[in-house]
Amino acid sequence: MNQEKKIPDCPVEMTLQLIGDKWKVLIIRDLLTGTKRFSELMRSVSGITQKVLTSHLRNMEADGLLTRKVYPEVPPKVEYTLTETGYSLKPILDSMVTWGTNYKNRLD
Amino acid sequence: MNQEKKIPDCPVEMTLQLIGDKWKVLIIRDLLTGTKRFSELMRSVSGITQKVLTSHLRNMEADGLLTRKVYPEVPPKVEYTLTETGYSLKPILDSMVTWGTNYKNRLD
DNA sequence: CGGTATCCGCTAAGATACTG
DNA sequence: CAGTATCTTAGCGGATACCG
Secondary structure: OOOOOOOOOOHHHHHHHHHOOHHHHHHHHHHOOOOEEHHHHHHHOOOOOHHHHHHHHHHHHHOOOEEEEEEOOOOOEEEEEEOHHHHOOHHHHHHHHHHHHHHHHHHO | OOOOOOOOOOHHHHHHHHHOOHHHHHHHHHHOOOOEEHHHHHHHOOOOOHHHHHHHHHHHHHOOOEEEEEEOOOOOEEEEEEOHHHHOOHHHHHHHHHHHHHHHHHHO
């Protein structure tokens, strides 16, 4: 369902199609600091449910933003890591941090 | 309904709360080039409906991202302009454009 | 022209239970 | 631990009609 989307002309729409979702941005924020396990993401992306986290991670994997590595052991262990493409989103996140900080200060 | 949101600690969440919506990003993109009338936005933000555009514009006005100016004439004329705060989102949009362009090129 | 006012379908997302 | 599998619900957004 994620791979059937048409490619938009507008670069902004292109970007939105991949990370236009609130949860995705938060997932990327948390993966920018390094590889994380599923349970770690559940904790750091506060408020998300298992189902939603799973589905977003799958979509992002299909879009080439992150990789999923399963360790065949008991108990299971799955790690998620940003690809180069995913990591290249950092500037966007950085500007969001900068802006958010300024906006917040302006509220005080 | 937009003014009752709690202020998040995380700057990224702060930003997402204000422009975490796909439509809002597109509205800002189109207003970055200057003041626009309602009907112009309807055209440039392709795919949006009147109701949704109206409600987003109202929310963004309440958040201080843009101003709404009504000209008391017939036929009515309403103009929307980014505030300084709204305009300060430009770096975020710019990085989205850059990223989207690169990603698209990578698809070819 | 620039909106409201309804009605309503759809799907993202929540809750809960179960499993390899 | 890291998921499926169901079922359920909220509310976003579409369609349409009407108004100042």
